[in-house]
Amino acid sequence: xxxxxxxxxxxxxxxxxxxxxxxxxxxxxxxxxxxxxxxxxxxxxxxxxxxxxxxxxxxxxxxxxxxxxxxxxxxxxxxxxxxxxxxxxxxxxxxxxxxxxxxxxxxxxxxxxxxxxxxxxxxxxxxxxxxxxxxxxxxxxxxxxxxxxxxxxxxxxxxxxxxxxxxxxxxxxxxxxxxxxxxxxxxxxxxxxxxxxxxxxxxxxxxxxxxxxxxxxxxxxxxxxxxxxxxxxxxxxxxxxxxxxxxxxxxxxxxxxxxxxxxxxxxxxxxxxxxxxxxxx
Amino acid sequence: xxxxxxxxxxxxxxxxxxxxxxxxxxxxxxxxxxxxxxxxxxxxxxxxxxxxxxxxxxxxxxxxxxxxxxxxxxxxxxxxxxxxxxxxxxxxxxxxxxxxxxxxxxxxxxxxxxxxxxxxxxxxxxxxxxxxxxxxxxxxxxxxxxxxxxxxxxxxxxxxxxxxxxxxxxxxxxxxxxxxxx
Numbered sequence: 245x246x247x248x249x250x251x252x253x254x255x256x257x258x259x260x261x262x263x264x265x266x267x268x269x270x271x272x273x274x275x276x277x278x279x280x281x282x283x284x285x286x287x288x289x290x291x292x293x294x295x296x297x298x299x300x301x302x303x304x305x306x307x308x309x310x311x312x313x314x315x316x317x318x319x320x321x322x323x324x325x326x327x328x329x330x331x332x333x334x335x336x337x338x339x340x341x342x343x344x345x346x347x348x349x350x351x352x353x354x355x356x357x358x359x360x361x362x363x364x365x366x367x368x369x370x371x372x373x374x375x376x377x378x379x380x381x382x383x384x385x386x387x388x389x390x391x392x393x394x395x396x397x398x399x400x401x402x403x404x405x406x407x408x409x410x411x412x413x414x415x416x417x418x419x420x421x422x423x424x425x426x427x428x429x430x431x432x433x434x435x436x437x438x439x440x441x442x443x444x445x446x447x448x449x450x451x452x453x454x455x456x457x458x459x460x461x462x463x464x465x466x467x468x469x470x471x472x473x474x475x476x477x478x479x480x481x482x483x484x485x486x487x488x489x490x491x492x493x494x495x496x497x498x499x500x501x502x503x504x505x506x507x508x509x510x511x512x513x514x515x516x517x518x519x520x521x522x523x524x525x
Numbered sequence: 526x527x528x529x530x531x532x533x534x535x536x537x538x539x540x541x542x543x544x545x546x547x548x549x550x551x552x553x554x555x556x557x558x559x560x561x562x563x564x565x566x567x568x569x570x571x572x573x574x575x576x577x578x579x580x581x582x583x584x585x586x587x588x589x590x591x592x593x594x595x596x597x598x599x600x601x602x603x604x605x606x607x608x609x610x611x612x613x614x615x616x617x618x619x620x621x622x623x624x625x626x627x628x629x630x631x632x633x634x635x636x637x638x639x640x641x642x643x644x645x646x647x648x649x650x651x652x653x654x655x656x657x658x659x660x661x662x663x664x665x666x667x668x669x670x671x672x673x674x675x676x677x678x679x680x681x682x683x684x685x686x687x688x689x690x691x692x693x694x695x696x697x698x699x700x701x702x703x704x705x706x707x
Contacts, residue, residue, distance in 0.1 A: 297652075298649075298651065305654060306593075307593065313590060350591075351673050392604075480704065484627060484650055486647065486701045487703075487705045489705055
């Protein structure tokens with residue numbers, strides 16, 4: 245049994261919040277450049293140039309690449325041989341978020357209730373925290389700040405087995421079509437298949453943690469991801485919805501077994517600011 | 526076409542704009558998001574005055590990040606505009622001439638732009654540092670309690686955007702997609 249003081253998690257979470265918002269992943273930057281080479285619309289090319297310039301400036305100026313620095317979504321894999329001591333685990337994660345958003349000059353975007361008062365909590369807490377118990381004696385923390393614009397274009401649909409793969413593909417493509425320019429294309433399409441109602445949504449969110457350099461390890465899904473990507477880019481939405489051939493940079497599918505009566509499908513739309521950083525303690 | 530405009534905007538300048546034109550705005554820009562819009566429209570419904578003179582002015586849909594030391598503003602890219610659609614026509618009716626945001630507008634807003642000879646300009650979503658560099662001064666003028674959603678008066682120089690809806694009802698979100706879909 246390895247003892248870890250929860251206070252040691254605070255500076256790690258703080259740094260991950262800041263780094264995710266300041267430094268865009270190399271995979272995203274490389275993929276935007278790759279699509280720019282193939283882009284046909286002059287407006288789209290100039291938009292992609294501005295996006296690339298922005299990522300460069302964000303890193304050099306140490307400013308968040310997007311002003312919507314998001315909800316702090318934290319995935320935490322806790323090794324089963326770790327004994328957490330020194331206080332409240334959830335409060336420690338929230339304290340890391342609080343410090344990161346304050347000291348990193350990140351925007352505080354959380355309101356205390358969704359409908360009635362909507363008063364800003366002023367420190368971007370509470371974070372959304374998903375913990376999983378895994379083998380080993382390490383803790384892996386991933387912070388994935390998620391903006392509201394792309395999150396608002398996401399959807400879960402309880403489909404029928406009879407809808408088949410064609411029905412699922414059509415739903416995903418249609419979700420992107422209906423999103424148009426709203427979620428800040430070029431987007432990444434996160435798809436969760438199977439499980440149940442809430443697990444499909446979580447799978448879709450988790451799928452977005454993959455690097456754009458990695459293919460789906462399952463060749464069957466890898467092929468379907470490529471087919472969906474082609475269909476999505478044939479919609480013509482283009483960067484920012486102004487028209488073009490670059491609507492999505494990638495499609496990521498995660499699937500799980502499901503009930504004989506069900507076929508849940510979740511689409512979590514990710515804007516081009518696909519932010520996630522990890523650390524292992 | 527590249528066009529440089531100075532606020533307050535004049536109808537005759539806006540009549541020359543076509544969708545797809547690159548526009549650089551210099552002058553004063555007011556900011557507002559959902560919560561601030563609701564309050565502004567509530568004021569108009571009660572027959573009260575807005576916290577700024579709307580005539581010929583530009584409203585930018587943004588909730589900026591806090592200003593780091595030595596900078597006038599933090600990252601400040603556009604937010605998604607459709608959430609302001611229910612409020613936008615009322616502001617155009619009292620003289621606002623341009624909206625800056627991202628993503629398509631409703632037919633009601635487009636109709637109001639035709640009626641009021643106003644335009645909608647798209648800034649690049651997620652290009653928040655590029656936009657921040659064109660903002661030279663910023664101060665909160667109303668609704669400080671809303672935090673990032675407060676109304677700010679900004680002085681901008683060559684704020685970059687693209688004409689998304691012109692005064693004639695053209696819509697780049699429809700025309701652009703038509704051109705590149707397969």
